[in-house]
Amino acid sequence: MGEAKFELNEVTLKRPGRNTAGNVTTVIILNRITTSFLKGKITAVLGPSGSGKSSLLRLLNRLEDPAAGRITLDGQDLKGLNIFTLRQRVGMVWQLPTLFPGTVLENISFGPRLRGISLSRARAKELILMVGLGTELLDRRADSLSIGQQQRVSLARTLANEPEVLLLDEPTSALDPTAAANILHLMVDLKSRLGLTIIFVTHILDQARQVADEVLFLHHGEIVEAAPAQQFFTAPQDPRSRLFLSGQLEG
Amino acid sequence: MQYINIGYGNLLLALILVGITLAVSLWQRLDLHGDLFIGTLRTFIQLTAVGYLLQVIFNLNRWYLVILALGIMLLVAAANAYRRQQERWPGLFFIMLLAIALGGIITLAIVIGIVLKVKPWYQPQYIIPIAGMIVGNAMIGAALAINRLTGEIKAHRGEIEAALSLGATAYLAVLPYLRSALRAAMLPTISTMMTVGIVQLPGMMSGQIIAGASPAAAVRYQVVVTYMVAAATALTTIMATLLAYRYYFTPNHQLKPPAQNNKT
Numbered sequence: 001m002g003e004a005k006f007e008l009n010e011v012t013l014k015r016p017g018r019n020t021a022g023n024v025t026t027v028i029i030l031n032r033i034t035t036s037f038l039k040g041k042i043t044a045v046l047g048p049s050g051s052g053k054s055s056l057l058r059l060l061n062r063l064e065d066p067a068a069g070r071i072t073l074d075g076q077d078l079k080g081l082n083i084f085t086l087r088q089r090v091g092m093v094w095q096l097p098t099l100f101p102g103t104v105l106e107n108i109s110f111g112p113r114l115r116g117i118s119l120s121r122a123r124a125k126e127l128i129l130m131v132g133l134g135t136e137l138l139d140r141r142a143d144s145l146s147i148g149q150q151q152r153v154s155l156a157r158t159l160a161n162e163p164e165v166l167l168l169d170e171p172t173s174a175l176d177p178t179a180a181a182n183i184l185h186l187m188v189d190l191k192s193r194l195g196l197t198i199i200f201v202t203h204i205l206d207q208a209r210q211v212a213d214e215v216l217f218l219h220h221g222e223i224v225e226a227a228p229a230q231q232f233f234t235a236p237q238d239p240r241s242r243l244f245l246s247g248q249l250e251g
Numbered sequence: 252m253q254y255i256n257i258g259y260g261n262l263l264l265a266l267i268l269v270g271i272t273l274a275v276s277l278w279q280r281l282d283l284h285g286d287l288f289i290g291t292l293r294t295f296i297q298l299t300a301v302g303y304l305l306q307v308i309f310n311l312n313r314w315y316l317v318i319l320a321l322g323i324m325l326l327v328a329a330a331n332a333y334r335r336q337q338e339r340w341p342g343l344f345f346i347m348l349l350a351i352a353l354g355g356i357i358t359l360a361i362v363i364g365i366v367l368k369v370k371p372w373y374q375p376q377y378i379i380p381i382a383g384m385i386v387g388n389a390m391i392g393a394a395l396a397i398n399r400l401t402g403e404i405k406a407h408r409g410e411i412e413a414a415l416s417l418g419a420t421a422y423l424a425v426l427p428y429l430r431s432a433l434r435a436a437m438l439p440t441i442s443t444m445m446t447v448g449i450v451q452l453p454g455m456m457s458g459q460i461i462a463g464a465s466p467a468a469a470v471r472y473q474v475v476v477t478y479m480v481a482a483a484t485a486l487t488t489i490m491a492t493l494l495a496y497r498y499y500f501t502p503n504h505q506l507k508p509p510a511q512n513n514k515t
Contacts, residue, residue, distance in 0.1 A: 098413035
């Protein structure tokens with residue numbers, strides 16, 4: 001066992017929603033989650049849609065707060081940390097690119113500028129190369145790029161904050177297979193070169209097999225299995241894991 | 252100059268105009284004759300009632316009656332701006348009221364106290380119609396701005412959360428959408444400023460001319476009124492949006508989940 005970056009203790013997330021009769025009520029999204037994410041490792045969060053994977057990521061940089069339970073980063077309660085510092089340390093990239101109007105350079109400079117740091121052009125070039133794009137894109141309007149390019153700019157924008165943790169929510173779902181493979185390589189690269197802790201949500205088992213060190217398998221807002229990737233894929237312990245691996249588990 | 256007084260006989264003759272509208276509605280089967288009938292009646296009753304009320308305020312000429320009239324104006328305007336919203340929440344009415352009241356009163360004070368130098372300030376002849384124009388425009392501006400802000404936040408949750416996740420405050424994350432809401436609310440006023448006098452003659456100026464004022468004098472009034480409407484709209488909409496955006500965020504700079512509107 002390595003050192004834990006994030007630890008979750010009995011974390012429950014509730015949200016307003018509708019029950020089957022269509023009435024407004026409180027829905028339990030995550031139910032008493034207790035687990036940890038290892039430092040410097042890639043953890044794949046797996047599960048059928050609606051299992052609470054994305055919601056789990058949202059808790060880690062406090063886009064939402066749990067109704068109950070405790071989350072710590074390097075042993076410190078998230079609620080005790082300055083929220084802006086926390087969000088700078090824990091970067092997030094979504095399923096679809098969410099670039100702001102303006103140029104690629106303006107997008108990449110957004111995070112540092114919030115802290116009063118003006119990102120140098122040299123550093124911007126470094127970042128854009130790191131995500132596998134050409135430096136000539138820096139002055140292009142963000143919305144003139146392809147979705148695949150935009151997704152990589154989103155990643156560069158998050159990396160400009162120099163985060164310790166990267167949260168990726170199905171980062172390849174809008175990409176073609178080549179672009180998706182590049183993002184996966186990049187994840188491994190970022191882990192080994194910068195020592196980033198990476199938590200990524202995916203529904204593609206092959207991606208998890210390729211890059212994950214650890215697997216967290218969720219179903220209906222509860223943890224079914226948390227195990228080293230090797231063990232999860234070769235000798236899953238829970239019957240639901242076995243069903244999921246054979247593609248037979250529904251949400 | 253001569254000023255033709257409109258008596259009740261003349262009013263009856265004006266029903267010819269309603270007849271034309273009715274004919275169009277019936278001929279093209281617009282099915283508007285019911286609404287037209289009620290609208291015709293309401294126009295007459297409401298305006299007559301307001302006329303009598305104003306007559307009383309004018310005759311008594313007391314500052315507290317003027318304040319009372321302004322207060323009612325503000326309440327009605329806030330209720331109207333609130334009712335026009337696609338998404339209503341507790342507190343929004345008071346935000347509308349506060350924004351329209353502050354934006355309106357500041358503008359009114361400048362026009363009455365500094366530009367026109369009305370003495371005493373509460374002379375109903377000036378303050379009532381001017382406040383009416385200010386509050387009416389502030390109301391439309393506030394309604395437009397908040398509707399736009401709600402729509403923008405709904406449509407751009409992804410960008411707003413991306414900005415938050417990078418460490419932006421709620422204010423910075425929502426700023427582009429505050430701006431577009433303000434622009435949307437200000438634009439009609441600004442475009443009126445561009446075409447006023449060329450495309451249309453404003454109602455107030457036309458009224459003054461009919462009442463016997465020289466066109467030159469009426470125009471100077473209209474210029475002041477146009478500037479004043481722009482200022483009132485700007486002040487009210489900026490206050491309304493700055494107060495309203497907070498509702499969509501928690502104190503921890505988190506965008507609240509989308510509203511779960513009850514089945515209607």
